[in-house]
Amino acid sequence: MKKNKRIFFSVILVFSLVFGSAEAASAMHIMEGFLPLNYCLIWGAVCIPFLILGVSSIRKIVERNRKTLLILVMVGAYAFVLSALKIPSVTGSSSHPTGTGLGAMLFGPTAMCVIGIIVLLFQAILLAHGGLTTLGANTFSMAIAGPFVAYGVYVVCNKLKAPKAVTVFLAASISNLFTYCVTAFQLALAHPAEVGGFRASFAEFLGIFAVTQVPLAIIEGLLAVVVIKGLEAYARPELTELRYFEGGAIR
């Protein structure tokens, strides 16, 4: 088992080091080529510090909380699965969940930045979904904004002593919805309407992304509750080490 863990870890670390140090070009669910170059560069630059923090956060987890690596790999795999599932929604369009909220609750938001960018790169390079030029913008929405919101909601709900299931549901679903609001914001910023400018565009893109996303956000929230229930039952030692039961994530 130890050997397996080491292999998983090596893969994650190699990915994070390679991509963490590379100049992040822009990119995720905004389509390839659909953000002007300057926006691609700006969003890419914004992501770099988060990725650096993320790599060091993962390194810390590896050094101090080796035992929890399996859980980290699992939440990474969870994000991988969820972002592959295009689910039909009430608007007659399809979109997919992000899966990054769950990991953010357990490992803190920056660790998920690294996991998120791995997912995005896979999709951009192999699936022609999202894109390399828009990588920065997409990383910001799915791997930074989403996890940070999830973590914020998680901490606030814990302070309010909300039941765990409610906390996890809210954190996962709000972060999912927020991810796509950020995407709409990014597109509106880059493509203001001739009449009405940024606001009109923002409303337009929100209508496309956010409304479609509402049922998916609920699904992601419910699924996160299922997974966390499973982990509570079978991974108690790891969750204790992650300070899950005290309502925090390791730092």
Place this chain on the structure above:
Amino acid sequence: MTRNVKITIILLLLIVAIVVAPLLFIKDSEFGGTDGKAEGAIEAINPDYEPWFESIIELPGGETESLLFCLQAGIGAGIFGFGFGYLVARKKYQKGE
């Protein structure tokens, strides 16, 4: 069945219901991706905008794309299931000691 198992089953059924409902009630839609829709919106807002970069991979069609998406989900589900299986078995055999 324990309470947790019941809750889990109910939640999973609820998820399935949320996924299926739009398919039942919205008949005249192909459920295209929101990214495609956003492309259309950008063209409407900004007709002169030319996408300046193409995907580095041109997939021949929907079948190949679905292959790769399946692969992504399959790899993820495999790793996730492996982890969960390990945790469940660990708990089971620790009890026996």
